[in-house]
Each structure stands twice: as structure tokens, then as C-alpha cells.
Amino acid sequence: MQNVSKGFAGVQALRDASLEVRAGEIMALMGENGAGKSTLLKILSGAHKQDNGTMLVAGNVQEFSSPDDAHAAGIRVIYQEPEVIPHVSVAENIYVGALPARGGLFSQRRVVECARAELARYGFDNAIDAETLGRDLSPAQRQLVEIMRALIGEVRIIAFDEPTSSLSDVEAERLFELIGTLRGAGVGIIYVSHRMPEVFRIADRVTVLRDGAVVQTREVSETTQEQLVGLMVGRDLSGIFHRQAHEPGDVVLAVEGLTTDDVEDCSFEVRGGEVIGLAGLVGAGRSELAHALIGDIPRQAGRILVDGTERRIANPGDAVKAGIGLVPEERKAQALLMHRSVRDNICLTVLRKLSVMRVVRQGSERALAQSFVRRLNIRTSSIENPVANLSGGNQQKVVLARWLSPKPRVLILDEPTRGVDVGAKAEIYDVVNELARDGMAIIVISSELPEILALSDRVLVMRAGRIVAEVPGREATEQSLVALAMDHEPVTTKELT
Known part of the structure; x- marks a missing residue:
């Protein structure tokens, strides 16, 4: 080029x-x-x-x-x-536009056989089945x-x-x-x-x-x-991995015995001004726990208390009313309305508060969106710009702004800096610092252990759907967290029973 x-x-x-x-x-x-x-x-x-x-x-x-x-x-x-494509198999997704055929005729069996051979050739046959539907x-x-x-x-x-x-x-x-x-x-x-x-x-x-x-x-x-x-x-980011310590306040979120199809008997507390890291291998149940907390996954047992009051959370709307917000793992698939404006995306969770007689006050809506654009340094030519036109880091800030709009008591950040550059990471870390300083209870889920270590006051380690250990942030190391996640005994770590 x-x-x-x-x-x-x-x-x-x-x-x-x-x-x-x-x-x-x-x-x-x-x-x-x-x-x-x-x-x-x-x-x-x-x-x-x-x-x-x-x-x-x-x-x-x-x-x-x-x-x-x-x-x-x-x-x-x-x-x-x-x-x-959600409604066709892995095999058909792999060969989309180039489906193998014999005599000009498409054969589902032939496509699956070819896909399995290619997956085995590259060593991914144990990671994915050729007949699984895209949506699963x-x-x-x-x-x-x-x-x-x-x-x-x-x-x-x-x-x-x-x-x-x-x-x-x-x-x-x-x-x-x-x-x-x-x-x-x-x-x-x-x-x-x-x-x-x-x-x-x-x-x-x-x-x-x-x-x-x-x-x-x-x-x-x-x-x-x-x-x-x-x-x-073009600027100094030497302090990117250092969070300011704050004295935690009272317990804001208490989870007791939370059980779903994916997680079992999970109990923990998060205090105001505290950042809890959730560590574990892929498939350990971290995201599933987060979605259970907001009612996106049905609970079989357990209680969720916010500020000492048990909350009945059957869906994400109940979670918003209870003061719990989730910035999900996949911003495009799970959060953003890609063809709507920055303003629409930021204000989505507070439209009722911005409305009089079910009519949205556009002036208040624009003012709210502008305030978050300035506060989070969202780089956009206009709040009317479609969010699809923004870079990945700025899209992530829009999702964060949406869940800060209703002023939650608890904020869950699932892979908050995935696909985000070092500069945007520093800005997101600054926001986490600010929110903790203001007394918000924060849960951070991340596959990047340096991020967990940098942000967390305490680290909860998950394995096979259960919380298996709690490690004080100042004592946690990458080696100890990996050992716990893989069921190997680390040093200076409190194992939960």
C-alpha cells in the first residue's frame, strides 16, 4: 500500500x-x-x-x-x-460462498466431513464441532x-x-x-x-x-x-497499571449461594469503593455469574442483596432498578445499537427519567450525552454520529457511559478493555479509579491477569462454575492465580471451602 x-x-x-x-x-x-x-x-x-x-x-x-x-x-x-450466521452449522459457516459439492449438488454430509478434516488439520477439532449451530x-x-x-x-x-x-x-x-x-x-x-x-x-x-x-x-x-x-x-503512560487505593465502605452487594445451570453456590460481598477482580480460565463461569446477577440467566437458588435489601432480579430491567449495571463482554453483539447515534446509545437506560408524559426531553438527552462524551473523552465528531463509525475503544466508552447514566450502586465490567489500545486502557482505568473513589462497588472480569492485578483490591478465582479462592490484591501474583484456576496449589493464598 x-x-x-x-x-x-x-x-x-x-x-x-x-x-x-x-x-x-x-x-x-x-x-x-x-x-x-x-x-x-x-x-x-x-x-x-x-x-x-x-x-x-x-x-x-x-x-x-x-x-x-x-x-x-x-x-x-x-x-x-x-x-x-446463527442458524446454520459451523461447517456451513466455514464454507459460506464456497460450499463443496459433487456433480454440482450440495451435500450437507460432504460439507461436515470437509470441515471436520480442516479443523483436525489445524488442531481445532477438540475446540469446536462442525455440526454446532452458529447461534450456540x-x-x-x-x-x-x-x-x-x-x-x-x-x-x-x-x-x-x-x-x-x-x-x-x-x-x-x-x-x-x-x-x-x-x-x-x-x-x-x-x-x-x-x-x-x-x-x-x-x-x-x-x-x-x-x-x-x-x-x-x-x-x-x-x-x-x-x-x-x-x-x-505520544505521551507518558508509565502509571497505567497503578490504581489508587481507597478505604472500602459498607457492603453494597452481597451474593449468597447463587446457583444456575452454569455456576454453583457462589457467595461473596463487594463493598462501596472496592474493586473485586474475577479471575479464571475460559469456561470457568465468570461471565455466566455476571449475567445471573443481572437476571439474564435464570437462578435456581441464592439471594442477591443491594445495600442490605434482598432484590428480586428476574431480568435486566429489574437489575437496573436494583442499581446493578453490566458492561458486557461483546459490545457489538450484546450492547450497542450499531446504526443508532452515540446519543441514542448513551441514553438508552435512562429514557424514562428523561421523559415527561412519555415524551423524551431532547435537550436533556443531548446534555446528558454531551456530558459523558466530555467526561470519558469519547472521540466523535458529533453525538449524532452513528456508533458504528467509532473506533473500538470509543465504542467501549459509549457502552460504559450507558451504564453510568443511571448511576448504579454496582457496576460489573466484563472484559472492559478487550481490543482496546493502551491509551484507551489508561482512560478506562482512570474511570474505574474515579468510580471507586466515589463509593461505587465494582466487579472486573478480565482474561488479562496484569489488568486483574492492577485494578483489584481482592481477587476471586473461579473454576468449573464455583468460586474456589479469594486472594488479597496485594498478595496476588499471576502464578498464584493461574495455579488456582488450574487446580494447582499456590503459595500465600486463602482457599475457600
């Missing part, structure tokens, strides 16, 4: 950006949310047409008018938010479907956009092995990630984008994490 530019409604997303990827090379692409990475990938995939600049594949100038053109040229882009897949399984789909046909260039954000450690290891195999076969690989250890482990070179422009391309072996962060954000 040479001197590529692209603008949207007065916003310049890319400015004379150039990127070179060699055959058999892994090129990492890094930058803050809003730096232009997604726009660059969409131009590469044929989803967007550049305003200026040239794209060459194997030395030949290419003009893509659609994703089909890019696909025919051997280019694949695996996006962070997988697109899976976990976030990690949907990501695997997207990866398998990209490998069908002849591939010259493949771009991965935050591919490990929803994968377990085992699945991520298999993905790294797959990427190594592709590199050995001469495929050019673009790897977009905010996870520095991954970049330094697998990438050959790294290109940094900032404000739509390429800042620099470097050999990974000749740079450091600190240098990359400086190139990405």
Missing part, C-alpha cells in the same frame, strides 16, 4: 499511509483505537475504496471494488468481531470459525485483527503454530494486536499508526515495548 488516504464525513481516517508486507513475513500493525488500523484493513479487504494511493499485490496494481475482488486476489482479513457458539468458537473460513482457497496475504482477544491460552498457542505454518508457506501476514508480548513473540517487523499516519516501521528485534508505546500514543 503506497500513500493511501481515506476520509469519512470530514474526518481523515488515513493520511498518505504506506505499508509493505513481504512473503513469509509477519508484520505487526499497532496504534491506538482511532489510529486508522481498521480503515486500512477494510481498504485491504475491499470493503472500502481508498480516496488516494495505490495498492499492489505481487508487484501488480490492484483496484478492489468489493471484498470478492480482494478474495480473488488471495487477500483475507479476519476481523476482531466475527460474523457468523462461544465468542472463542466464533473467532475460530472466522479463522477457518479465511483459510479456504489460495491465500497470499492474511490479516488478523486482535485474533486472540477471545481465545483461551491453548487456542492461542494453536493459532501461533498456524501462523508459523502460514509464514513458512510464504504467506504474508499482518497481525493487529494491542498485546505487546504477542507482537514481540511472533512478529518480524512492526508498523505504528497514529492519527491516520504511519509513524514508523521497525524491526521487532531492534525495539522495546516502551518505545512502541511512545510511538503509539
